[in-house]
Amino acid sequence: MASLYNQAPSVSAIFSLYTSFSAIMMLFRTIFNDIVPKRIQDHITGKVVDFFFSSYLPSRFTFVIEKEWDSVENITFRAAEVYLPTLLSGLSTGNIVVGSSNLKNPEAQPKLGIPIDINITDEFEGIYLEWTLHSVETKNSPYEKRFFHLTCEKEFRKKIMTEYFTYLTKSADNILRESLKIYTYDRPNSCWLSTIFEHHTTFETLAIESHLKTRIIDDLDAYSQGKDFFKSVGRAWKRGYLLYGPPGTGKSSMVAAIANYMKYDIYDLQLQSVRDDGELRKILTSTPNRSILLIEDIDCGSGASCKCQIKETKEDCERVSLSGLLNFVDGLWSSCGEGRIIIFTTNHKGKLNPALLRPGRMDIHILMGYCTPFVFKKLVSLYLKIDDHVLFDPIEKLVLKVSVTPAEVTQQLMMTKNADIALKGLLELLEAKTMKEEEDSIEIEDGDTRKLNQMKKDNSSNRRPGIRHSTFESLRLGLSKHSPGFLRFWDSLNFKKDREFVGITVLFLDEKNSPFQAEQQMEANFSGSSSTSRQNQKIDVGGRLIKGILQRSETA
Numbered sequence: 001m002a003s004l005y006n007q008a009p010s011v012s013a014i015f016s017l018y019t020s021f022s023a024i025m026m027l028f029r030t031i032f033n034d035i036v037p038k039r040i041q042d043h044i045t046g047k048v049v050d051f052f053f054s055s056y057l058p059s060r061f062t063f064v065i066e067k068e069w070d071s072v073e074n075i076t077f078r079a080a081e082v083y084l085p086t087l088l089s090g091l092s093t094g095n096i097v098v099g100s101s102n103l104k105n106p107e108a109q110p111k112l113g114i115p116i117d118i119n120i121t122d123e124f125e126g127i128y129l130e131w132t133l134h135s136v137e138t139k140n141s142p143y144e145k146r147f148f149h150l151t152c153e154k155e156f157r158k159k160i161m162t163e164y165f166t167y168l169t170k171s172a173d174n175i176l177r178e179s180l181k182i183y184t185y186d187r188p189n190s191c192w193l194s195t196i197f198e199h200h201t202t203f204e205t206l207a208i209e210s211h212l213k214t215r216i217i218d219d220l221d222a223y224s225q226g227k228d229f230f231k232s233v234g235r236a237w238k239r240g241y242l243l244y245g246p247p248g249t250g251k252s253s254m255v256a257a258i259a260n261y262m263k264y265d266i267y268d269l270q271l272q273s274v275r276d277d278g279e280l281r282k283i284l285t286s287t288p289n290r291s292i293l294l295i296e297d298i299d300c301g302s303g304a305s306c307k308c309q310i311k312e313t314k315e316d317c318e319r320v321s322l323s324g325l326l327n328f329v330d331g332l333w334s335s336c337g338e339g340r341i342i343i344f345t346t347n348h349k350g351k352l353n354p355a356l357l358r359p360g361r362m363d364i365h366i367l368m369g370y371c372t373p374f375v376f377k378k379l380v381s382l383y384l385k386i387d388d389h390v391l392f393d394p395i396e397k398l399v400l401k402v403s404v405t406p407a408e409v410t411q412q413l414m415m416t417k418n419a420d421i422a423l424k425g426l427l428e429l430l431e432a433k434t435m436k437e438e439e440d441s442i443e444i445e446d447g448d449t450r451k452l453n454q455m456k457k458d459n460s461s462n463r464r465p466g467i468r469h470s471t472f473e474s475l476r477l478g479l480s481k482h483s484p485g486f487l488r489f490w491d492s493l494n495f496k497k498d499r500e501f502v503g504i505t506v507l508f509l510d511e512k513n514s515p516f517q518a519e520q521q522m523e524a525n526f527s528g529s530s531s532t533s534r535q536n537q538k539i540d541v542g543g544r545l546i547k548g549i550l551q552r553s554e555t556a
């Protein structure tokens with residue numbers, strides 16, 4: 001007993017051992033707090049807590065968010081990619097991934113990327129959340145597979161599902177709207193590729209008639225606030241615009257103005273590059289909500305052009321059929337997603353298949369026409385910062401007479417900052433155009449007369465049962481008997497190559513009507529082979545107002 005007592009450590013030895021242990025622990029704690037980065041501290045603490053106390057603590061729950069969902073881009077994954085870098089910006093220690101794809105502005109601050117296998121913590125209404133991006137190589141694909149883990153305590157699972165993910169997508173949406181992107185479809189990799197969209201055209205810098213501007217802005221406002229209305233009337237929440245007009249009249253600029261106004265990304269799809277309707281459906285459904293789907297030159301490369309009416313087989317036409325396209329515009333597929341704006345552009349509205357032009361298909365048809373005096377003055381005030389000049393008057397007169405695009409005007413105005421020189425250059429351009437059009441008009445008039453005579457001759461033999469044909473004798477210009485004060489214009493040159501009569505152009509206009517409003521009143525199609533110079537001859541008879549409309553007829 002005495003020997004046992006002798007072997008036991010003395011109180012002072014125990015005390016000294018305790019003091020040393022405490023000193024080591026304090027030193028270790030100080031090193032841990034001062035030297036080890038906060039993120040690693042959290043990680044180690046988490047692991048230690050998990051190891052010792054996991055059986056006592058409520059179990060954790062992990063959401064797995066993969067990059068693809070139903071073979072298309074997973075919106076939740078995309079939202080996390082956009083949102084999580086905002087949580088990294090405050091980090092002062094550790095590694096951080098940075099980079100930039102903005103080739104236009106190499107000096108711009110790089111963006112933050114999400115590091116692989118590093119925990120990123122977030123807090124939502126007092127709930128502690130842990131995000132981790134993982135990447136694994138796959139056997140069947142040359143690309144690595146990426147996915148997020150989002151971990152929280154099990155009891156919050158429902159709240160995260162119902163509230164946090166909504167918060168996540170809304171936050172990502174707001175971030176994305178601060179810097180717009182334009183996407184093009186990368187077919188080999190079946191995904192959309194983005195680049196920063198830096199087109200600075202807004203409705204302020206777009207030279208269009210003010211009533212047209214007001215109409216479009218009002219429509220966009222009504223649409224963006226009308227989610228409930230669309231739902232209540234059983235319609236998909238989407239809006240379709242058809243922009244048409246000659247090259248250089250501002251169709252692309254209008255798309256940019258709409259995107260900047262709505263703060264929507266643009267998904268620019270080249271229909272020619274789409275294999276078939278199945279692929280089209282896949283591509284279109286992979287565009288996110290609140291975005292613009294842009295299909296430029298819709299008359300090229302899709303069944304949307306008239307020629308597909310005539311051809312029988314799909315191979316005869318382009319690879320994407322009209323019905324495939326229409327199904328997305330207003331068929332069952334149109335209800336996939338919400339807040340979409342679909343914009344088609346064309347230089348030749350007359351070539352479009354009537355099925356695409358039917359009321360209700362594209363909500364608004366917007367003519368981007370040649371320069372008017374208003375547009376000319378707006379461009380001058382934008383480019384030269386002046387509102388008056390002695391050359392305004394002769395230029396305005398010529399603008400009414402010849403077809404000049406805003407692009408031609410801006411090109412002239414950009415040549416110099418000296419208003420006198422720039423406007424003189426523009427005047428010379430317009431004079432040269434006037435002379436050219438007058439020369440052409442003589443030649444074409446001869447051709448038209450010949451064609452008309454031939455048509456008159458063939459007209460009776462060309463009739464088809466069941467189709468109401470007009471006679472050329474009845475085509476004229478004058479005042480409408482039915483609508484006093486209205487001008488009615490019949491254009492006789494609407495026939496196809498095979499001389500089949502396809503329709504006449506009838507316009508009802510009064511002095512208050514703008515070309516845009518008149519478009520809504522048009523009763524027949526514009527297909528045909530009217531020539532510019534012929535239109536200009538009619539201007540002299542019909543006056544200024546008619547000219548604006550006639551510019552829409554296109555040379556076939």
Ligand SMILES: Nc1ncnc2c1ncn2[C@@H]1O[C@H](COP(=O)(O)OP(=O)(O)OP(=O)(O)O)[C@@H](O)[C@H]1O
Pocket residue numbers: 205206207208245246247248249250251252253254347368406407408410
């Ligand atoms: N209405 C306009 N207001 C201001 N600038 C315009 C307008 N229309 C054209 N422009 C100028 O002309 C250039 C070409 O216009 P834009 O590309 O928008 O025409 P477009 O109708 O889309 O032509 P295309 O059919 O060839 O694609 C623009 O960069 C812009 O500077």
